[in-house]
Amino acid sequence: MPNHVTHRIVITGADADIRAFVDRCIVTTHRDATEHQPAFDEQTFDFSTLIPMPEELKNVTDGSTMQWGLMLVGRADLARAYYTLENMLDWPWVKDAGVTTLDELRAYLIKTHPTIIADGEAAAARHDKYGALSWYDWSIREWGTKWSGYSYRLVSDALGRFEFMFDTAWSTPDPIWAKLAEEFPTLLFEVVGYDEGSGFAVTGEIRDGENYVECVDATDELYEATYGEPPTRYEDEDEDNDAGDHGSADTDSDAATDDEASSETV
Structure with a gap:
C-alpha cells in the first residue's frame, strides 16, 4: 500500500x-x-x-520478461542496470538450468519464453514512441x-x-x-x-x-x-518528523527487483 x-x-x-x-x-x-x-x-x-495516457501503454507492465527481451534485441540501454546477461549467469535458477555461457543463456531464454523477442521489440518501440516502457513509467513522468x-x-x-x-x-x-x-x-x-x-x-x-x-x-x-481537523497526538509519537523529500514522484515500482535473481519470474 x-x-x-x-x-x-x-x-x-x-x-x-x-x-x-x-x-x-x-x-x-x-x-x-x-x-x-x-x-x-x-x-x-x-x-x-x-x-491522456496512450492506449498502447495501458495495462502494460514492466516485468522481467520485458527486461530480458530488451537485452536480447540489443536495447540494453533501456533495461534496468542490474539486468545484464553477464549478471544473470550468476543467478541460481540460471545455474540450476545448466547454463554457463551467454549463448546458452540467450538460447535458454528464447526456448522458455517463446515471445521474448517480440516482447522486447514491442517494448523498445513503445519507448521510442512515448518515452516509456509501461503505464507506470509514463504515469510517473506525465x-x-x-x-x-x-x-x-x-x-x-x-x-x-x-x-x-x-x-x-x-x-x-x-x-x-x-x-x-x-x-x-x-x-x-x-x-x-x-x-x-x-x-x-x-x-x-x-x-x-x-x-x-x-x-x-x-x-x-x-x-x-x-x-478539516487538527492532528491527533499520542504520548509515544515522535513529533519531530523528518520532512522527507517533499513529495517527489515515487520510486516504488511494480516492476521486478533484485529478488528475481533468486527465482525466475515469467
Missing part, C-alpha cells in the same frame, strides 16, 4: 467555467455488482482528462504520481464555488497543477495537501494561468487545512 497524499481543492470563479471543469475532469464510472457489494457509480478526478486521482470526495458545490478532495499515491501531481493552469486560466484553484506519513505537505494557488502550488514541510496547520 502506498502513502496516500490527500488534497483539498477549492475552485472559485464564473459558475459556467467551474461547470466546464467539473464536466470534463470529474468522471463518473459505473461499477457492476460483485459477490461482495452492490452496483454503484464511482466518481474520480481523472487525470487522463487533462493528460502525472507526477503512480496512479490517477482516487478516493474522490465532494465537499461542497455552490454557485461560483466548488470544493472537493482526492488522494494520490506517494507524491503530489505537479504536472496536473501546471495543466490546470493552462486549461482553466479564468479559475482560481486553492490547493492544500498532506502526506499521511507527514513527509511533506502541499499548498498554493493556481490563478491567471499560472501555477503556484508547491511542496513544503508538513505542519499541523496544513494538516488541519487538508483534513
Whole structure:
C-alpha cells in the first residue's frame, strides 16, 4: 500500500467555467455488482482528462520478461542496470538450468519464453514512441504520481464555488497543477495537501494561468487545512518528523527487483 497524499481543492470563479471543469475532469464510472457489494457509480478526478495516457501503454507492465527481451534485441540501454546477461549467469535458477555461457543463456531464454523477442521489440518501440516502457513509467513522468486521482470526495458545490478532495499515491501531481493552469486560466484553484506519513505537505494557488502550488514541510496547520481537523497526538509519537523529500514522484515500482535473481519470474 502506498502513502496516500490527500488534497483539498477549492475552485472559485464564473459558475459556467467551474461547470466546464467539473464536466470534463470529474468522471463518473459505473461499477457492476460483485459477490461482495452492490452496483454503484464511482466518481474520480481523472487525470487522463487533462493528460491522456496512450492506449498502447495501458495495462502494460514492466516485468522481467520485458527486461530480458530488451537485452536480447540489443536495447540494453533501456533495461534496468542490474539486468545484464553477464549478471544473470550468476543467478541460481540460471545455474540450476545448466547454463554457463551467454549463448546458452540467450538460447535458454528464447526456448522458455517463446515471445521474448517480440516482447522486447514491442517494448523498445513503445519507448521510442512515448518515452516509456509501461503505464507506470509514463504515469510517473506525465502525472507526477503512480496512479490517477482516487478516493474522490465532494465537499461542497455552490454557485461560483466548488470544493472537493482526492488522494494520490506517494507524491503530489505537479504536472496536473501546471495543466490546470493552462486549461482553466479564468479559475482560481486553492490547493492544500498532506502526506499521511507527514513527509511533506502541499499548498498554493493556481490563478491567471499560472501555477503556484508547491511542496513544503508538513505542519499541523496544513494538516488541519487538508483534513478539516487538527492532528491527533499520542504520548509515544515522535513529533519531530523528518520532512522527507517533499513529495517527489515515487520510486516504488511494480516492476521486478533484485529478488528475481533468486527465482525466475515469467
